[in-house]
Amino acid sequence: MGTIHLFRKPQRSFFGKLLQEFRLVAADRRSWKILLFGAVNVLCTGFLLMWCSSTNSIALTAYTYLTIFDLFSLITCLISYWVMMRKPSPAYSFGFERLEVLAVFASTVLAQLGALFILKESAERFLDQPEIHTGRLLVGTFVALSFNLFTMLSIRNKPFAYVSEAASTSWLQEHVADLSRSVCGIIPGLSSIFLPRMNPFVLIDLAGAFALCITYMLIEINNYFAVDTASAIAIALMTFGTMYPMSVYSGKVLLQTTPPHVIGQLDKLIREVSTLDGVLEVRNEHFWTLGFGSLAGSVHVRIRRDANEQMVLAHVTNRLYTLVSTLTVQIFKDDWIRPALLSGPVASNALNFSDHHIIPMPLLKNVDDRIPVTSTPAKPSSPPPEFSFNTPGKNVSPVILLNTQTRPYGLGLSRGHTPYSSVLGQGLAVPGVGAGQGLRPTFPHVPSRYGNNRTGQPRP
Secondary structure, three states: OOOOOOOOOOOOOHHHHHHHHHHHHHOOOHHHHHHHHHHHHHHHHHHHHHHHHHHOOHHHHHHHHHHHHHHHHHHHHHHHHHHHHOOOOOOOOOOOHHHHHHHHHHHHHHHHHHHHHHHHHHHHHHHOOOOOOOOOHHHHHHHHHHHHHHHHHHOOOHHHHHHHHHOOOOHHHHHHHHHHHHHHHHOHHHHHHHOOOOOHHHHHHHHHHHHHHHHHHHHHHHOOOHHHHHHHHHHHHHHHHHHHHHHHHHHHHHOOOOOHHHHHHHHHHHHHHHOOOOEEEEEEEEEEEEEOOEEEEEEEEEEOOOOOHHHHHHHHHHHHOOOOOEEEEEEEEOOOOOOOOOOOOOOOOOOOHHHEEEEOOOOOOOHHHOOOOOOOOOOOOOOOOOOOOOOOOOOOOOEEEEOOOOOOOOOOOOOOOOOHHHHHHHOOOOOOOOOOOOOOOOOOOOOOOOOEOOOOOEOO
16 A cells, blocks of 8 residues: 555646746736737638638648748747746756757758648649639738738747747748849848848748738739749748758757857867866867757766866866856766785795795786776677776786896705705795796706715815
């Protein structure tokens, strides 16, 4: 049985949480204007769709989809206000800035899907072209144009304004820019409006209205109904060409890619950080766009053992913070453990220690008993730790070297009346020679008794 909570608050449903967040946004007076434009947009879109049905014009339907896109942009603006009100939480440590990126991506993709739907309907109309009624065609065009321009110019939509400037230019903007340079050469006062490039949303509204005006005139003059289908295709292509660069840019932000225009600046900052006092290496650097206008990143810095961690961290953060607003720096100190100098066990029949130099070395251990060099655990099948070093002589057995100052009769043997054969029978504990092996004499004519002169006295 679980714990019974008598006064536990009931869990709110999804719509309850959505209503609570909507009340939070509606409490700000800046959002009242957006809500008012949203209500007028819904009303205007309803009238335009009814006029599209009465006129049987697919070109007016394609232009009405731009009004629906304006509704999506107003919702994106509300989401931007909500993101500014909310603070980062433990579940979302970077905040909610990526939500407005997702809103821009969804709005542009939906506009492109609407353009593809218009292209599909236009292909069917080429086979069976219906009659177009021009009674409300021109009225609907001016109503939609007025509302779209008034919405775009009255409300400062931060996400779409940033995307329209940061994304690459569309083919419509490039063609209009060439024409604008020629016009501004004649009238220089228009350069502030047409150059360097026009607002893509204003441009597509004006181009769509111009196509509908041509459609109205050709139908009224010659009853050329096929021009309505051609205008619908033109508006759909312009919509797709305008929204596609924005979808690509916002999609790259969602994929956490590094913006191309800041790669050079980031490389310069990384080189400056690597030359700071105490910094040995900068690695595993990763930078990505967190939201529109905010860059996040993480970097690993390896420093000297005698360097001050807090000082290096402050200098690295100060250098990178000019470009990266959300930064995570992980400091790795070059503090590897020196192996202890231990000597291994020596056999009882080894050479005398007083006459030899002994180099103590650590014993060989099994792979499972090794002490890791760093805090990163090392498994037999895994690669070495990140900051481990191959210390020379780490896994070498004890080595015994002969002393160059030993006596000529040395080798650890006494100079008394010791039988030479018995000494050879004992054997020496030399590496590579077993305990049961003896040393054979080089001179075969040496007497059996060692150390006596002719008079029988011991040799001094």
